[in-house]
Amino acid sequence: MARLRFRISISLDGYVAGPDQSIRQPLGAGGERLHHWATALESWRRAHGMEGGEVNASTTVMEESLVNIGATIMGRHMFGGHPGGWDERDPWRGWWGEEPPFHHPVFVLTRHPRPPLTLGDTRFHFVTDGIGSALEQARRAAGGRDVALAGGAHAARQYLAAGWVDEMELHLVPVLLGGGERLFEQMGDDLHGLSLVRTIATPAVVHLKFERSPGAR
Amino acid sequence: MARLRFRISISLDGYVAGPDQSIRQPLGAGGERLHHWATALESWRRAHGMEGGEVNASTTVMEESLVNIGATIMGRHMFGGHPGGWDERDPWRGWWGEEPPFHHPVFVLTRHPRPPLTLGDTRFHFVTDGIGSALEQARRAAGGRDVALAGGAHAARQYLAAGWVDEMELHLVPVLLGGGERLFEQMGDDLHGLSLVRTIATPAVVHLKFERSPGAR
Numbered sequence: 267m268a269r270l271r272f273r274i275s276i277s278l279d280g281y282v283a284g285p286d287q288s289i290r291q292p293l294g295a296g297g298e299r300l301h302h303w304a305t306a307l308e309s310w311r312r313a314h315g316m317e318g319g320e321v322n323a324s325t326t327v328m329e330e331s332l333v334n335i336g337a338t339i340m341g342r343h344m345f346g347g348h349p350g351g352w353d354e355r356d357p358w359r360g361w362w363g364e365e366p367p368f369h370h371p372v373f374v375l376t377r378h379p380r381p382p383l384t385l386g387d388t389r390f391h392f393v394t395d396g397i398g399s400a401l402e403q404a405r406r407a408a409g410g411r412d413v414a415l416a417g418g419a420h421a422a423r424q425y426l427a428a429g430w431v432d433e434m435e436l437h438l439v440p441v442l443l444g445g446g447e448r449l450f451e452q453m454g455d456d457l458h459g460l461s462l463v464r465t466i467a468t469p470a471v472v473h474l475k476f477e478r479s480p481g482a483r
Numbered sequence: 484m485a486r487l488r489f490r491i492s493i494s495l496d497g498y499v500a501g502p503d504q505s506i507r508q509p510l511g512a513g514g515e516r517l518h519h520w521a522t523a524l525e526s527w528r529r530a531h532g533m534e535g536g537e538v539n540a541s542t543t544v545m546e547e548s549l550v551n552i553g554a555t556i557m558g559r560h561m562f563g564g565h566p567g568g569w570d571e572r573d574p575w576r577g578w579w580g581e582e583p584p585f586h587h588p589v590f591v592l593t594r595h596p597r598p599p600l601t602l603g604d605t606r607f608h609f610v611t612d613g614i615g616s617a618l619e620q621a622r623r624a625a626g627g628r629d630v631a632l633a634g635g636a637h638a639a640r641q642y643l644a645a646g647w648v649d650e651m652e653l654h655l656v657p658v659l660l661g662g663g664e665r666l667f668e669q670m671g672d673d674l675h676g677l678s679l680v681r682t683i684a685t686p687a688v689v690h691l692k693f694e695r696s697p698g699a700r
Binding site: 278280284438441442443444450453456457461467469476 | 496501661667672674
């Protein structure tokens, strides 16, 4: 069956976004420091239509993350827009402009119904009946490929707590953000069978790959 | 000058001790999971007078941590005893029995004065005039060797925030504790010039070594 693969950049003090997140500063104060390792890579830049960039030990990790993904799930906050619901006259169309980098169906968890939105070759579906339904729809849409869980922290915690994440890669960035949104909060002491299977490090980031052992839940 | 070297085991969710710490359970619930990687090692067991144990990629890290240390600083909680002060009729003598494994002077940060305590070849000094004084005394006692900062989290945070830690090694254990005492809390977003210089990983622990770049404060 299609695997649910989650990856996220996280600071040494456990934050996946800095303090004071807002529409103008969606990653919070200092949050962009979590992503320098990625945006500096040639492989990331190419996937986002940009030239140049580095090739280093993180390249393998980045390239792995981009292959064999047939659908993406994300939380409402990651898609963005007004928290009270969708503005029907001027609906939010995501952070990614007219050509989002997904190129496959994206399922957005929300409490507010909305018709699908197509931008370039990415179609966003808005799912109001829970994380199980979103996963089922994404698996069906992925056509045998895997499903990416893109975040943010709130959505990720729900899938982790349900024990539905098959692979988790934490990109641990050796900086402090000092506040913001922590990934592992109210999660208890159970990784639901996920264990560390690979570590790849550069001075800028340590990639910690976890997989669920066969049979573990 | 003698360097101040700090190392500590930390969970994936950032805790250096589990919830519900007490005299009976000094590491908190589940806290012993942070130390399995160490106590399984032949090098740790030998330093603590025990036989057997493993040799693996963590051995180098453990052996490094044991050499060229001339004095140790620790917080009051790590030394232990009644929080209200020392009981003069039955004073707490630490967790380590009559032959503590330090074999050099140990400086305990406390608000309560107490004469030095000698157990085996370890002499404990109780320092009431602050972290600067403890560091100065430890450096003098270390006789040209380095000073180890043993923890706990509260003492470590004070030295980190002052920018006095020259080397920090985090033994990141890929488990969740779900609560307890976090190392990086109220620390702001500044590592005071410490940057990641080496990563050594096994499935049980990822050793992240930070050093202060020359000139950085």
